[in-house]
Amino acid sequence: MQSKNKPLPPKRVKSKKSEPKDDSIRLNKFIAESGYCSRRKADEFIAEGAVKVNKKVVTELGTKVHPGDIVTVKGDPVSLQLHNIYIALNKPKNIITTTSDELGRKTVLDIVKKHSRIFPVGRLDRNTTGIILLTNDGEFAYRLTHPKFRVMREYHVKLDKQLKVEDAEKIVVGVELEDGKTAPCELFINPEDHSKVAITLTEGKNHEVKRIFEHFNYEVKQLDRKMFAGITTKGLAKGEYRHLSRKELQQLKKMLGLPF
Ligand code: URA
Numbered sequence: 001m002q003s004k005n006k007p008l009p010p011k012r013v014k015s016k017k018s019e020p021k022d023d024s025i026r027l028n029k030f031i032a033e034s035g036y037c038s039r040r041k042a043d044e045f046i047a048e049g050a051v052k053v054n055k056k057v058v059t060e061l062g063t064k065v066h067p068g069d070i071v072t073v074k075g076d077p078v079s080l081q082l083h084n085i086y087i088a089l090n091k092p093k094n095i096i097t098t099t100s101d102e103l104g105r106k107t108v109l110d111i112v113k114k115h116s117r118i119f120p121v122g123r124l125d126r127n128t129t130g131i132i133l134l135t136n137d138g139e140f141a142y143r144l145t146h147p148k149f150r151v152m153r154e155y156h157v158k159l160d161k162q163l164k165v166e167d168a169e170k171i172v173v174g175v176e177l178e179d180g181k182t183a184p185c186e187l188f189i190n191p192e193d194h195s196k197v198a199i200t201l202t203e204g205k206n207h208e209v210k211r212i213f214e215h216f217n218y219e220v221k222q223l224d225r226k227m228f229a230g231i232t233t234k235g236l237a238k239g240e241y242r243h244l245s246r247k248e249l250q251q252l253k254k255m256l257g258l259p260f
Contacts, residue, residue, distance in 0.1 A: 024064040027051065030071060034078035034085070042073075050074045077243055084137040085118050086249055089241035090233045091132045097123045108132060112241050121145060121228075122204055130155070130225030131233050134241075143256040144229055147183075150202040151229045155209050158222035162194035167216040171199070175215050179205060182212060198226075229255070 025033075031042035031051070042051075049057050052072045053065055065071060071078050089112055091097070096107045097120045108120050112134055121133040121141040135141055143149050168189060174181045183203050190196035201208060210220045226233055229252055236242060244252070253260045 024066050027053065027058060027063040027065050027071070028061065030065050030069075031073060031078055034071075036073055036076070036078045036085075045073050079243075084140070085135055086137065086140070086244040087112055087118065087134040087241050088231045088236065088244055089132050089134060090236035090238050091124055091129055092238040093127050093129055096126055097132060108134060111239060123206070124225060125207065125210070125223070128223040128225065129238060130223075131228045131231055131236075132225070133228060133231065133244075140253070140256065140258060143258065144252075145204055147203045149256060150183075151204070152200055152202055152227065153204065153225060153229075154198060154200045154227040156222075156224045156226055157197050157199060157209060157213070157220055159195045159197065159213060160219040160221055163189055163197055163218065164216075165189075167218075168197075170216070171212055175212050177205070177208075177211050177215065182208065200227075 027046060028039045028042040031037065031045070032039040036042070037045070043061055045051050046059060046061055046063070049059055050073055051058055052070075053063065054070050089108060091108060091111075094106070095111065096105050098107055099109055099119050101107050105126075109118070112118065117136045118134045119136070119141070121135060122145045124130065124132050133141075133144065144151050168187050171182075172185055172187050174184055182205065183201070185202070186200040188198045190198075199209060199212075205211070209223055213220050224233075231244065231248065231252075250260050
């Protein structure tokens with residue numbers, strides 16, 4: 001038995017530089033951990049030549065990659081360091097903002113169908129067009145939709161008639177709806193056509209835009225969400241989607257108080 005008083009042998013202190021950390025990971029695991037699909041499915045994609053690593057097709061199943069490598073599956077970037085998926089879609093008309101529809105109508109996930117585990121962040125009405133985010137990150141989605149985070153959303157609205165300045169003045173200070181007063185908002189009237197307005201809200205109540213205008217007897221003829229949380233439809237035609245950039249995600253997470 002070792003005496004309590006006997007000095008312990010000196011600890012070997014390893015130099016960090018001497019053994020570089022092996023952060024490589026099998027390609028199928030990389031793809032699966034990005035949330036794109038299962039490992040088995042990833043193997044199938046690899047075998048059929050649908051996977052590229054740093055722009056080169058890779059068909060070797062045991063291939064290892066590093067977190068910084070650019071991996072695409074059928075042209076879609078998959079990224080390990082984020083683990084989660086963050087997509088911005090410019091929703092067309094007649095698309096439902098749910099993960100499935102019992103009546104068989106087309107949903108936003110039918111457009112972005114490669115990522116089965118993602119879900120839309122909040123809702124847009126069936127006939128509303130514009131930006132909708134989709135993710136598999138529950139906390140991110142929760143914060144984006146919670147009124148306390150005051151996430152800005154800008155809508156372009158076409159009304160059935162010209163908006164009266166006196167009604168606009170009431171809208172910007174808040175309107176008493178059946179579920180409470182709306183928060184103050186910004187509103188711009190198109191000087192050439194007073195039935196076209198841009199409204200920026202920070203709450204996200206159900207059908208909020210339509211209910212605000214209906215309160216003053218206007219009918220919303222067209223509704224297009226141009227911006228949500230700083231993400232705009234710019235560069236995205238209706239029905240097109242893209243992955244958020246690292247920079248966008250960093251900014252959004254900072255805004256929401258989430259680690260990046
Ligand atoms: N407000 C609405 O009335 N509809 C939407 O789709 C979004 C906001």
